[in-house]
Amino acid sequence: MPDTHAAAPTTPDLVARLEYFATTRPDAIAVEYVDDRGHVIEEQTRTWSQLHRTASATGSDLLARHDPRDRVLILTAPGLGFLNAFLGCLYAGMIAVPAPLPTDEKGMSRLARIVTDAGVSEIITTTDLAPVVEGWLGESMSDNCPSVGVIETAVPDETLGSPSHAQPFHSPDAIAFLQYTSGSTSDPKGVMVTRRNLAHNLAVIDRASRLPDSSTVAGWLPHFHDMGLIGQILYPLFGGHRGVHMSPATFLKRPHLWLKMLSDFRAAGTVAPNFAFDMCVRRVTEEQIRDLDLSKIRTVLNGSEPIRAQTLRAFADRFAGAGLAVEALCPCYGLAESTLMVTSDDPEPFHVLEVDEDALAENRVVPAVADGLRSLVSCGRAEGLDVAIVDPRTEARMVDGRIGEIRVRGASVAAGYWNNAAATAETFERTVDGLGGYLCTGDLGAFVDGRLYVTGRAKDVIIVNGRNLYPQDIEHSSREAHPALAGGLAAAFGTGENDGRIVVVQEVADGGGDANWADVRSCIRERIRLDHGAAVAAIILTPRKTVSRTTSGKIRRAEMRTRFLDGAFDEIAIGSVLGRVNA
Known part of the structure; x- marks a missing residue:
């Protein structure tokens, strides 16, 4: 009973x-x-x-x-x-x-x-x-x-x-x-x-x-x-x-x-x-x-x-x-280092902010008034946690509408990394306005009207002519460029620190063997140029299951960059069912 x-x-x-x-x-x-x-x-x-x-x-x-x-x-x-x-x-x-x-x-x-x-x-x-x-x-x-x-x-x-x-x-x-x-x-x-x-x-x-x-x-x-x-x-x-x-x-x-x-x-x-x-x-x-x-x-x-x-x-x-x-x-934001959840959106239709992409590339969130916009989804507000947007150079809080590093403090923030004091200090023991105990998430974002908008990972940002481009946006443009790419994963990354060269590794759809691959690559270049005002240095078309992901499904962009620089994709692509599409 x-x-x-x-x-x-x-x-x-x-x-x-x-x-x-x-x-x-x-x-x-x-x-x-x-x-x-x-x-x-x-x-x-x-x-x-x-x-x-x-x-x-x-x-x-x-x-x-x-x-x-x-x-x-x-x-x-x-x-x-x-x-x-x-x-x-x-x-x-x-x-x-x-x-x-x-x-x-x-x-x-x-x-x-x-x-x-x-x-x-x-x-x-x-x-x-x-x-x-x-x-x-x-x-x-x-x-x-x-x-x-x-x-x-x-x-x-x-x-x-x-x-x-x-x-x-x-x-x-x-x-x-x-x-x-x-x-x-x-x-x-x-x-x-x-x-x-x-x-x-x-x-x-x-x-x-x-x-x-x-x-x-x-x-x-x-x-x-x-x-x-x-x-x-x-x-x-x-x-x-x-x-x-x-x-x-x-x-x-x-x-x-x-x-x-x-x-x-x-x-x-x-x-x-x-x-x-x-x-x-x-x-x-x-x-x-x-x-x-x-x-x-x-x-x-x-x-x-x-x-x-x-x-x-x-x-x-x-x-x-x-x-x-x-x-x-309900869109939300979180990470393992803060146990899981950091912010979540309100119990009402999700909030989307249409922002100017040129301003975004300059680390500003500005409402769009013409063409060249990007949609940012609100991840909501924090409850029971202190979430700060920080200038990583000065470790000072930034005002609303400015993109900076997301840092978190509170009871959900984990105790550190097991048996790794150096990584714990680097990630879990950061300061904001002189106050210690903040988790450095490695993510970038901004507050607008009290809501958090996450823009990307700091380590993944591609800098082109002084503009910050986010790889997930380039990957989305690539996937949408041609029907032969539908459902395929993509990885976008820069070839070196601030050198402005963009590489896209794009999987093709199963059964897409009848496509003209030169046309497909042209479509990718043009779509990225129109969407982001950037030129692509190299496009690698690959079979499915080539783009590497973590156990949680996130693109391993650093690994893909290393494989590209090591020349690993040439042999994979040429020997694939696609034929010599990248030759």
Whole structure:
């Protein structure tokens, strides 16, 4: 029987909230997973009471083998195995290290670096993957090889207790988990997210999501990425909502199943990056839309990568007939170093600012009055965090309308990078107007009327004749230049520091072999000239899956630049199905 008189937790700690919901709504469904057809997997469904008991048992088991604060790497496919392992680490005070299953040598090399950097004591996986993980360890980690444990997903007996939460390792400043960055240009760095960081940011997300009590949150994001782990998996547990989860692979194969899941489960909230909305606009058919009811959706968080006004408008128009309210679309900004969310837009139609592109190239945000405009999407306001736009040369705040470096201070900002004092000092210990403790995000943006507009990454800006051009805008122009490029990724970058030479690596669409590639390249040059007033020094046309991305889907522009300078693309392109398109 639920204990309706149970006291609400006095702190927003996730474990305390799980215990509270297990007491007050023990038999309500807390989490469930669906298969590749969108059907509920019964053995992957848990009530609040079952989830709490399983996490408690897992935590007790971990404490029997390890000391508190030991690092435990979690290597599983999407499902209850990961959730049980992660929550078990939280209950026991162990430091969880979520990681993606490697699919190639590059992924295995990255995983080995994470295991070594974190000093992992044990790798937890599922029964079916244990032999594979042990074989990989034998080949890759001859020294200091961690043990391999198998996570149990069966619900334990109700008489089992949980580890005591009064122990010192459950203090708010204890590290909850290490979120390893993508490591696009260097070894991956482990962001130290404390229990206080996690609790504060989950509360920030809760306020931004504005969901009714006991709602349903559904999504498909990977559990090892900060947006999937915190925004999709942990947030509904913190808010007392039902979580419904789908494999990322299922979404990529059948995007409409994400929307069907939202419809079937009458979900009120979901979260995804910008490309997912583009994919749904392109691939969900009219027949599939007729079977959807998206009228219950209150909040659709959009973040993790540059947000395009064109995408938001197309998604809102495409699914308006299925009941989707444009007010539900909520652009936001965040990063792993601030746990996840920093700002989010207001509960009203998203705000778009049409600005003068020439002024933008001069680091000014000025409303456009004629041709040559760019649409900037508001990422909203900060709540509970101090967000500053800073001149990186003087470290002074800049006035509204001026583009500078985005810096953040507050309880969501992580404790630094694991075992990396130099990188921690460079990123987490910056000042604004003489006050210390600010996180340097590496992103550029401006405030206008109190709303944050993110313009790009500082390290990716291409300087042409003293003008700042943003690679994501050039990439968008390239993709839109010719039908043979539809759906292909692009990477734009400069060839050297301030030399003004722009290179575009552009994937071509599958089945685009009949195109005249000289014409395609001419179209790209002309489109970029018209859109940005810039000439392109080189265009490399490549097959699909050439443009490299991080585990979160962001373009690895620095890596692509290195490959271009090393001459790696010539051989790839000439030997491809495209023929000698770049010869």
